[in-house]
Amino acid sequence: MTRVVLLGAPPGPISPPPLGGQPALPADITLQSLPGAPSAYDRLLAQAAALDPEPTTIARPGDAAAYQRPYGRVVQSRDVAGDLRALADAVEGAEENLLILPADSLVHDELIYQITKAKRGAIALVVRQQREEVDENAPPAEETEEVPIEEAEPEIGEKVIEGLPQRTRIGRSRIVSVGTAYHAVTRPNAALLGPLHLHQRHLPTLAEVARELADMAHLFGPEDDVTELLVLGLIRRGVSVGRRGRRDLFFRRIRSQAEADEALAEMAGYNEDRARLNNAVKGADGFFTTFFVSTYSRFIARWAARRGLTPNQVTLISIALGLLSAGAFATGTRWGAVAGAVLIYFAFVFDCVDGQVARYARKFGVLGAWLDATFDRFKEYAVFVGLAVGATVSGQFGDGEGVWTLALVAVALQSVKHLLDFSFGAANRRKAPVPLPTLDLTVADDRPLREALEQRRASRNTGVRGLLKLWTKAGKFRLVHWARKMIVFPIGERFAAIAITAAFFNPRVTFLTLIVWGGIAATYTLTGRLLRSLA
Incomplete structure (x- = not known):
């Protein structure tokens, strides 16, 4: 509550009287x-x-x-x-x-x-x-240079x-x-x-x-x-x-x-x-989610919410589609691979929809959060198994032992990356923030406070912290922003990589893509975690 x-x-008048005369209750x-x-x-x-x-x-x-x-x-x-x-x-x-x-x-x-x-x-x-808007037809006014804020x-x-x-x-x-x-x-x-x-x-x-x-x-x-x-x-x-x-x-x-x-x-x-519908979409989503899912998934979420579907029910739909995708990949056929790619894409769509339904309908629960986090991994690993089984059934890779090895490496790499993410998040929440400067209320001038803020900012822009600050500022460039989103290999990019490589190539290419991109993501993430821990 x-x-x-x-x-x-309300405060007293500092502007012209309100429309209609004196202020009313x-x-x-x-x-x-x-x-x-x-x-x-x-x-x-x-x-x-x-x-x-x-x-x-x-x-x-x-x-x-x-x-x-x-x-x-x-x-x-x-x-x-x-x-x-x-x-x-x-x-x-x-x-x-x-x-x-x-x-x-x-x-x-x-x-x-x-x-x-x-x-x-x-x-x-x-x-x-x-x-203030500048009138291009007005005669040029005398130019006045604005004093820098520090002066x-x-x-x-x-x-x-x-x-x-x-x-x-x-x-x-x-x-x-x-x-x-x-x-x-x-x-x-x-x-x-x-x-x-x-x-x-x-x-x-x-x-x-x-x-x-x-x-x-x-x-x-x-x-x-x-x-x-x-x-x-x-x-x-x-x-x-x-x-x-x-x-x-x-x-x-x-x-x-x-x-x-x-x-x-x-x-x-x-x-x-x-x-309200736009607010139901997370603002920090990855490139694939932002441009290939959230553009329309919010409307599915509204449709589902207005018909009484709960976020947990939508999660179950996503799980079912993920398992069907794994089954389609396990057939080892080209059409099975294409069907599996389509199904895993829509499994991810409904994985986004369940959270959007929760935010739009304002139905949150511990069970839903647990289901969403747990079964994201379950769907992903089930698809890995389906791809490895399909490679074995097809006979394209002999007894499939090499593909199973790649699948196990992909599972291990992704598990370690998730472990790093969750453990760092838990540790970071316990880290006390750097305190802001204070100033007595009786001081009429705010310059001492601003000077203290400048000193705080200068002290935080040196060494490792300064390097991280520069990398953060680089995010204002659109290309860098989306590159940083993609390099960490979020779930949207992983499911997209699985769908595309499985539909157009074969399970070995899929697992190699997951391992190489996942390795780069793990290295980038671990480096960032270490630098932030030392800052």
């Missing part, structure tokens, strides 16, 4: 185009209740009555300091993860799901500063994005610094939209910084958002806060009925189901 806290007091804004025409608050509360049966709403005393519902809890707070203390009390001793949402949020269910299922221990939703002066950001102050500096994967009306930030390039998700291990830190920030509330402005303050505190306590954008999903904070009507019209243009 995830503990959910809704923030009922989410409980008074009607979403007229949605079934039942719920209020914005009732819709968000229902979304929150799917995660937490008793979500907490923090609201001003004069607004508390508007937020009262048969379920959920309303906590009254007079100001930002009270909001922070109420939030600290709400998470004290919590053993669940935490999701914070502004009560004026209009958001897709799928976006909430993706934020709460992110692997990061802390993640915030951001909107990035848009680059830039921290500032109190006055720019606005979607009614929120642009006081956040984001990097490639995480938030680097946050500003307030008191805290200056070096070259802000984004704004925090409001949603924040934290793993339970960070909640004691959150409670601590929330109380410290509450004591500093007299330094903040009315435009400073609670989420903004919390992210500031977490970063200055050395917590790595990841950032993500809305991507192909919708989120908007609405302040009036006119804004809600406009947002609903915009939201209708998004295909939430398509985004």
